[in-house]
Amino acid sequence: MAAPSEEFSVNANDAVRVAIVQPAPNSQIQTLHEFHPQFTYPIVGEAEQIFGYKGLDIELQFAAHDLRPHINFSYQKKFQTIGTTSALDLKKTFSNFLPPDTFQDDFETELHKDATNWSPPGVCVKKYTRGGEDYEVWAGSLLDTDMRTLVDNIQILIVFFIEGGQFINLDDVDWTLDRWRVYLVYHKSSKPPTAHASPYSFVGYATTYRFFKFQKPTAQRDQLASFPFPLSEEITPTKLTSRLRISQFLITPPYQQHGHGSALYQAVYDEVLADPTIVEMTVEDPSEEFDKLRDLNDFDRLEPQFKEAGIKINSSPFASADRGRLKAVPTATLLPIDELQAIRAKNKIASRQFARMVEIYLLAQIP
Ligand code: ACO
Incomplete structure (x- = not known):
């Protein structure tokens, strides 16, 4: 027989179901999409386990349009407190991450209110x-x-x-x-x-x-x-x-x-x-x-601009270098820095990301 700690412990990522819902005919609710979270450790702790319930199901519904949330907790059995060990307080735990409306009972009524003229904010x-x-x-x-x-x-x-x-x-x-x-x-x-x-x-x-x-x-x-x-x-x-x-x-x-x-x-x-x-x-x-x-x-956006500007490595500083005593060659003699700087400023790309794009482009030019 499983120890109570195993029997009453569930993986939080499996227990939580996110459902995107909309009103259906006859005051029903239709689920458009359902998925599980990838991470729950910030909510229930590093181990992502919820202790104290058997057959726990946490359905977190969101109205598909205005994202009004609602949460349902259901389970087969709840662990009775023994000494200092007790089941996780689900409402308290989740209320730190959800607005107070989530725990109200008027979700279905609100969902079925006329939303024909609703449009996203902005x-x-x-x-x-x-x-x-x-x-x-x-x-x-x-x-x-x-x-x-x-x-x-x-x-x-x-x-x-x-x-x-x-x-x-x-x-x-x-x-x-x-x-x-x-x-x-x-x-x-x-x-x-x-x-x-x-x-x-x-x-x-x-x-x-x-x-x-x-x-x-x-x-x-x-x-x-x-x-x-x-x-x-x-x-x-x-x-x-x-x-x-x-x-x-x-x-x-x-x-x-x-x-x-x-x-x-x-x-x-x-x-x-x-x-x-x-x-x-x-x-x-x-x-x-x-x-x-x-x-x-970024690459899709920049590649045609690099092509149009004829960006390529200038190999002549290497060709003229004394073989065997290859000296450090400044980047400015290898690459058209001014043209590149102009492309970066025009595209408003952060310098590290831009350098990455230039590198990918130059590598792609190697026959
Ligand atoms: N049809 C089919 N596939 C397509 C299409 C299309 N029309 N357009 C692009 N794709 C392909 C892309 O080529 C790409 O393929 P690849 O994975 O082989 O490279 C793939 O689909 C992904 O591109 P998109 O579909 O445009 O991206 P997606 O919509 O999947 O969004 C994202 C990516 C944002 C990372 C998403 O997976 C996500 O939200 N993940 C979880 C949260 C996350 O990681 N967010 C980013 C955190 S960082 C931050 O917040 C700053």
């Missing part, structure tokens, strides 16, 4: 199709209350899918500065399941923030003069020369590997390129998977 910045279906990217400030509610609802997914992923502490955000911008990807259905349902269904999102960097006025003027974009009237000194950093980036598992991550990355990048107040785009602690996505997309 503005639509990109539309695209995949497999004959329509998708949209919406972007808006975290100062927008609807955007903030939505981000607060969904932040637990950052813990579930990004190793070491950090919550944005919405209580700590400085609301006097409009620094945070959120990008949302939605599937837009041509046929919602009920007359009252929203056509929008969540795919993934990214959060970004700006660093404002003060420079001498002349340096700012020179820098801005090199941008091919007209300067907006609204530019204030504090908005000049800022960097944009991608903070969190997530495509939900059912939609991964279908180009949605690339579409979202490009949407953020296009806004960076079009904004003369942003001089560089950076990424906070990128995962290996994100690095791959970034490399693929």
